[in-house]
Amino acid sequence: MSTTPHSTAGVAAPLPHGGHGAAAQGSHGDQGHGHNPDLAHHFDTPVQQFDAGKLGIWTFLVTEVLFFSGLFCAYSIWRSLHPEAFMYAHHYLDTKLGATNTVVLLFSSLTAAWSVRCAQLNQKRGLVVCLALTLMCAFGFLGIKFVEYSHKLHDGIGWGESYQPHNPKLFTTLTPSGHYKGGKYVSEIAAERGLAVAGVPYADLDAPGKLAIANELRTEFLPEPPTVRTFFSIYYGMTGLHGVHVVGGILVYIWLLVRALRGRFHSGYFGPVDYAALYWHLVDLVWIYLFPMLYLIH
């Protein structure tokens, strides 16, 4: 049981919550010498409770690092064995969107770290604002990701065997250092040459029709490295797993925001805000590596 001296004055009225049953006796801020409603029975002090939770979340983050490392392995092996596929395929990725998402995620890390500070200092309005901003950034990140994915899938750039691009970029030059130069999209070439199937111009064709024109044009240009589809398997695998983590973060932050609005967090109890922020920072850390690995291939 708690042996700590209780100073009730000035404490931001910790509300009792259901989980403590009979122990949560006080209900109007003044806990008297009763049980601290924010302290689980099996901990002696809030510090011990906080440190135990923190070690728990760090252990979870360790499993996350190892979870992601499998995909980092796949990436390293494929890039080391087939650098040409990466040199070719990065032309399909939009660096501006990738950089925007990096900034969005970095800003959300700032607000997540700031939310911990607010909770620690009893700044309840600041806490709500920081949590809401973090949540908004997470949605913004997913929105940009959705634009990228849907644009690619619309052009037939899927993973593995669903990689059937009907508007690929075709190149004329391969520099000695392995750069593809002189690239033009099939849609541009088709428009220049007025290519059509049975009187229907390229732009109005369905996907198989466009694919037929694209495959015909390919023969005039540099051959595409055969492992490009694997690049996209890795691209979707890595960004997809990361995206799932963003969705997980959104669920956690909605829960935090609801509890923050109810005034559940204060300087004596802010563990969940801190733990969620640590998870969110790890999601940011993974993206810090994914961005140059996928979008900044030179």
Added chain:
Amino acid sequence: MSNTHLHAGDAAHGHNAIAHVASIKVLVGVFVLLLILTGVTVGAVFVDLGALNIWIAMGIATVKALLVAMFFMHLAYDRPFNGIVFIASLVFAGLFVSVLLLDAREYKPNVDSYRALSPLVPSSSN
């Protein structure tokens, strides 16, 4: 740490009885540094340094990761044990990637000669 309940005065002075409070100066400063490093890593793409480019990009990413881990994740002020646990995971992830990479490169000639012999396997262009 016997005083587990905070006095209002502590909060007003930016202190917390349970854990270290990051100052606004540090939080915003780290954020600005992260933005600058993001700009540098995007800009570095336009300078062709051959094989060095990927190491520069990974180096900048690691500096960014350290900033996030030390300040946003509080490892600079935390109990060292949490940092040791985290670093251990990075060491094992590094071991995982590097040993598998060595292995894959070791057997690349075998894979290539198999590809060249087998009509069923699409041959690699390079």
